[in-house]
Amino acid sequence: MTPLLELRDLVVAYRSAAGVTHAVDQVSLDVARGETLALVGESGSGKTSLGRAVLRLVPTTSGTVRFDGSDVLALREDALRAFRRRAQVVFQDPNASLDPRMRVGDIVREGIEIHALASPEQAELRVARLLEEVGLTPSDASRHPHEFSGGERQRIAIARALAVEPEFLVLDEAVSALDLLVRAQVLDLLARLQAARGLTYLFIAHDLAVVERIATRVAVMHQGRVVECAPTAELFRAPQAPVTQALLAAIPRIDW
Amino acid sequence: MTPLLSVEALRVDVARGAGVRILEDVSFSLSSGEAVGVLGASGSGKTTLALAMLGLLPPTLVARGSVHFEGHEVLSASRGARRAVRGRRCSIVFQEPLTALNPRMRVVDQVAEVALAHGERDGRRARDAAVQMMERVGLANAAAQAARLPHELSGGERQRVLLAMALLLEPALLIADEPTSALDVTVQAQVLQVLRAQQRERGMSLLMVSHDLGVLAVLCSRVLVLHEGRLVEDAPTRQLLETPAHPFTRAIVAAVRRMERPA
Numbered sequence: 001m002t003p004l005l006e007l008r009d010l011v012v013a014y015r016s017a018a019g020v021t022h023a024v025d026q027v028s029l030d031v032a033r034g035e036t037l038a039l040v041g042e043s044g045s046g047k048t049s050l051g052r053a054v055l056r057l058v059p060t061t062s063g064t065v066r067f068d069g070s071d072v073l074a075l076r077e078d079a080l081r082a083f084r085r086r087a088q089v090v091f092q093d094p095n096a097s098l099d100p101r102m103r104v105g106d107i108v109r110e111g112i113e114i115h116a117l118a119s120p121e122q123a124e125l126r127v128a129r130l131l132e133e134v135g136l137t138p139s140d141a142s143r144h145p146h147e148f149s150g151g152e153r154q155r156i157a158i159a160r161a162l163a164v165e166p167e168f169l170v171l172d173e174a175v176s177a178l179d180l181l182v183r184a185q186v187l188d189l190l191a192r193l194q195a196a197r198g199l200t201y202l203f204i205a206h207d208l209a210v211v212e213r214i215a216t217r218v219a220v221m222h223q224g225r226v227v228e229c230a231p232t233a234e235l236f237r238a239p240q241a242p243v244t245q246a247l248l249a250a251i252p253r254i255d256w
Numbered sequence: 257m258t259p260l261l262s263v264e265a266l267r268v269d270v271a272r273g274a275g276v277r278i279l280e281d282v283s284f285s286l287s288s289g290e291a292v293g294v295l296g297a298s299g300s301g302k303t304t305l306a307l308a309m310l311g312l313l314p315p316t317l318v319a320r321g322s323v324h325f326e327g328h329e330v331l332s333a334s335r336g337a338r339r340a341v342r343g344r345r346c347s348i349v350f351q352e353p354l355t356a357l358n359p360r361m362r363v364v365d366q367v368a369e370v371a372l373a374h375g376e377r378d379g380r381r382a383r384d385a386a387v388q389m390m391e392r393v394g395l396a397n398a399a400a401q402a403a404r405l406p407h408e409l410s411g412g413e414r415q416r417v418l419l420a421m422a423l424l425l426e427p428a429l430l431i432a433d434e435p436t437s438a439l440d441v442t443v444q445a446q447v448l449q450v451l452r453a454q455q456r457e458r459g460m461s462l463l464m465v466s467h468d469l470g471v472l473a474v475l476c477s478r479v480l481v482l483h484e485g486r487l488v489e490d491a492p493t494r495q496l497l498e499t500p501a502h503p504f505t506r507a508i509v510a511a512v513r514r515m516e517r518p519a
Contacts, residue, residue, distance in 0.1 A: 042440040043411065150298060179297045179467040184511035207441050209470070213515055250445035252470035254497060254512065 002069055003030035004168060004200050005054065010063035012049045023049035025224035026063070033167075036194065036201040038211035038232070040247065041221035047204045050221070051170045054202065055087055056080070067168070085115050088161035092173035094153035098145040104131070104156055105141025111164040130159040135189060151182035155189065162193065172204045187214055208244075209251045212236060220244045258327060259285035260429060260461050261309065266321035268304055268313065278304045278317065280485045288428065291455055291462040293472030293493070295508065296482035302465045305482065306433045309463065310348055311338040326428065344374045347422035349415070351434040356418055357406040363417045364390075364402035370424045389420040393450045412443035419447065423454060429461045430454070436471060448474055469512050473497065481505045 012024035023046045031037045039047045052058040054065055056072060065072040067083060075083050091097045098107055105127050112123045128138035134155040145153055154174060161169055171190070175183045191214060193199060205211050211218055212232060219229040220243055228241040239245045262285040270276040279301045286292050296302040307313050309323060311330045323330040325346060330338065350356050358366055367386035368379065376382045383402075390398040395416040406414055415435065422430055432451065436444035452475055454460050466472050472479055472493070479496050481489035481504065488502040500506045 042442060180469065181297060181467075181508055181511050184515060187515075209441075209515065246442050250441040252445070252448065252468070252474040254470055254473045256497065256513070 001033065004033045004068055005029075005031040005202070006064075006066040007054070008064045008066075010050070010053060010065065011061040012046070012053045012058060013061040022224045024053060027224075027226050029219055029226060029229065031200055031202060033200055034194070034198055035216040036203050036214055038203045038205060038215035038218045039221060040205055040208050040211060040218055041243075042206060042247075045221040046224040047221050048172055051089070051172050051202060051204050055089055055170055057089075081115070085111075085164045086166050087168040087170070088164065088166040089170040089172060090154070090157050090161050090174040092176050094145070094150065094157045097157055098153060100145055102144070103141065104143055104145065107145070107156060108141070108160045108163050111160065115164050117164060126163065130163055133162070133193070134159045149182075151178050151186060154178065154186055158189070158193070162197070166199070168200045168202070170202045170204065173206065174203075175210060176205060176207070183210070190214065207251070208236075208247045220247065260288045260290075260326060261286040261463070262324045263309070264322045266305075266308060266319065266323060268301070268308060268317050268319045271316050271318050278485055279308070282321075282482075282487050284480055284487065284490055286429070286461055286463060289455070289459040289461055290478065291464065291476045293476035293479040294463065294465045294482055295467070295469055295472055295479050295505075296465070297467055300482045301485040302482050303433055306348065306431050306463070306465050309431055310342055310346060312348070343370050343427070344425045345427050346429040346431070347427045348431040348433065349418050349422045349435045351438055354406060354411070354414060357414060359406055361405070362403055363406060363409065367417060367421045367424060370421050374425060385424065386420065389424045390417065393419045393423065394446055395420065412439050412447070415439060415443070415447060416450075419450060426458060427460065429463065431463045431465070433465045434467070435464075437466070437468065444471070451475060469508055
C-alpha cells in the first residue's frame with residue numbers, strides 16, 4: 001500500500017538579509033496510513049517548517065510532497081480545497097489559534113460550513129457530538145475560548161480540526177504548552193481518536209519524552225535534515241545519531 | 257537552628273474579588289542548603305507562592321500570615337528593606353527570559369546593574385563580575401555575547417543571562433519559577449546542571465517551582481505539592497515517588513510512570 005504522505009528531497013529555504021537559510025534540507029520521509037510519525041528536534045531544527053510545507057502553509061523551494069498519491073504542490077482550486085479538508089493542523093498555542101470573539105460552537109462549525117459538509121441542523125448536531133468526543137459538553141458550544149483552561153482549549157482546537165473529517169493531522173507541539181497531567185490526558189485523547197477514526201498523525205515535538213508513548217516511528221531533525229528515523233522502541237533503545245543520543249540523555253529521568 | 261525560609265499560614269486573596277483565594281493556609285520551611293520543589297498544575301497558585309517569598313506580589317493581591325527569610329519578616333517589611341534583600345540574599349528566575357529583560361540594554365549592563373544596585377560603585381568592576389558569572393553559568397563566548405541585546409541571543413542564552421543576574425551576588429536562596437519549561441531539553445539539562453552545581457558548591461538553597469515532576473526529581477530532595485491553592489503534600493522526593501499520598505500526587509506520579517514506560 002502506498003504511504004498516505006510521501007516527501008522526496010524536500011527543501012524549504014528562507015531568504016533574508018543574512019543570506020539563504022535552508023530550514024528544511026533534502027528531506028525524504030514516508031508516513032503510512034494510521035501511523036504516528038513523530039518529528040523531533042530542537043528549536044531551529046526545521047521541524048515546524050517541514051510540518052507547514054507539508055500542508056502548503058509555507059512555500060517549498062524544491063522537492064515533492066505527495067498526499068494519497070497526488071502531488072500536493074501542483075494542486076489548484078477545488079483539488080487544493082479538498083486537500084485542505086483532508087489534512088488539518090493543531091498548533092501549540094490555542095490562545096493564538098482560537099478567535100477570542102467567537103463562540104466555541106462557531107469555531108468548530110466554521111470548517112463544516114466552508115466545506116459545505118452538512119445542513120445547518122446537521123452541523124449543529126455534529127458540533128455537539130464532536131465536543132463530546134473530545135471530552136467537553138454540547139453546552140460548551142455557547143461559551144467563549146477564554147472561559148476554558150489551556151487543556152480544554154486544546155480540546156476545542158482538536159474538535160475544530162476533526163469537524164471536517166480529515167484523515168491526516170499535523171500536531172505542531174500540540175501538547176508542549178500543557179501541564180504534565182493535562183498533557184497525558186490530551187495524549188490519551190489523541191490516541192483514542194486515532195484508533196476510532198483511523199487517523200494518521202505527524203506529531204511535531206521538541207521533547208523526545210513526549211513522543212515515546214504515542215509515536216509509531218520517530219524522525220529526528222537537526223539543521224534541516226533528518227538525521228535518524230526509526231521505530232520508537234528501537235530509537236529509544238539504540239539511538240544512532242549523536243543528536244538523538246543528546247536528546248535522550250537530556251530527558252530528566254526519574255530513578256524509580 | 258532556625259530555617260532559612262519559613263512560611264506560616266500564608267493566605268493570598270484577590271484584593272477586590274469577593275472570596276477569590278489563591279493560597280490557603282500554606283506552611284513550610286526550608287533549611288540552608290536544601291533544594292525543595294513545588295509541584296503544581298497551572299492555576300494551583302505556585303507562581304503566586306514564589307512571588308510571595310520575595311514580597312513581589314502585585315498590589316491586586318493581599319497576603320496574610322508570615323514569611324520569614326533569614327529571620328526577617330518579608331510580608332510586612334518596607335519596600336526598601338525588601339529591596340536590600342532581593343538580588344543579594346535571595347533571587348528569582350522566571351520562565352520567560354525575553355519579557356524579563358530590557359530589550360534596549362546590553363545584557364552585560366543588565367547583569368552588572370544588580371551589583372550597582374547593591375552598593376558596587378565601580379561600573380567596570382561590576383561588568384567584569386557580570387561577564388565572569390555569565391561564563392560560570394555556561395554562556396558560551398560570554399565576553400562577546402555580553403555586548404549583545406537580548407533579542408540577539410537564543411532562548412537558552414537569555415535564560416543563562418537571567419541566571420547570571422540572579423546568582424551574581426551569590427544569594428543564599430534562589431527561587432526558580434519554571435526556569436526551563438520554555439527551553440529545549442538539551443538546554444534544560446545544562447541549566448539544571450548549573451543550578452545543581454551552585455547548590456553543591458556554595459550550599460545555596462533552592463526553591464524550584466514546576467509542573468514537571470521529572471525536573472524536580474533531578475534537583476530536589478523534597479517536594480511540596482500545591483493543589484488548588486493548598487499544600488496537600490510535603491515529602492522527601494523518594495517517598496513521594498514511591499508512596500504518593502494525595503490523589504493529585506498519585507495521578508501525577510501515575511502519568512509520569514506511564515509516559516516513561518510505554519505499554
